[in-house]
Amino acid sequence: MPSSTPIADMFSLWLPGHSPGELAFVFSAAMIAGLARGFSGFGGALIFVPLAGTAIGPKLAAALLLVIDGVMTLGMVPDGWRRANRREVFTMMMGAVVGVPVGAAALALLPSVTLRWIISVVVLCLLVFLISGWRYHGRPKAPLTIGVGALAGLFGGAAQMSGPPIVAYWLGGATAPDVVRANLVLYFALASVISSVSYLIGGILTFEVLLIALIAGPGYGIGLYAGSRLFGRASEATFRRICFCLIASAALIGLPLFDGMIR
Secondary structure, eight states: OOOOOHHHHHHHHHOTTSOHHHHHHHHHHHHHHHHHHHHHSSOHHHHHHHHHHHHHOHHHHHHHHHHHHHHHTGGGHHHHHHHSOHHHHHHHHHHHHHHHHHHHHHHHHSOHHHHHHHHHHHHHHHHHHHHHTOOOOSOOOHHHHHHHHHHHHHHHHHHSOOHHHHHHHHTTSSOOHHHHHHHHHHHHHHHHHHHHHHHHHTTOSOHHHHHHHHHHHHHHHHHHHHHHHHTTTSOHHHHHHHHHHHHHHHHHHTSGGGTTSOO
């Protein structure tokens, strides 16, 4: 069980349903997820949602990531807007407008234990997909772009995991890596708006989420800053292998089989 912090102890008084150990665990998970997100532009959700879901449940974990990622990455949006292929991003958003609400409805309606099993299995499948290195090498086509956006939106609405399908689609072409990264930043920012509306309607985005965000947000911000500083300096291949190990560990720890480990 992770040791608590004075901040976690203080907030546990306002959040009586969560122990200091749980809140400290969420802070640590946010920092690790932020490191991956800041370096690669994606992958934070694959680490954070399974891990944090063991402490606070998948509904709170997904809504929490939506809040802290949206706030902490606001500074990345202007540069993303300038560098991104906005036509491609907005075409993909046409699919996300459909996929995100469907995923959010699943998150709101399914039981917590069922969600945790589904999320962990999906994370492991996405991890295998990422490790395989498969990329779409054809030219972007509007119907396919919209379809990828719908699938990514479904994963995003259900667990904020929209990155892998988009990365596989965009990274295989002739688009420069910095443009792909900017596309991801802009897509996530726009998809977050749709997710916020869907989560509010579904009763997932609550005042409790905002309180926990005050704890997890600083950890996520530290990770984002460190990851952004590493981008272009550290070995991408080495960092990617580390991220794969972290994602696999998060998915396994997130299984309901390990309940009680952090309480």
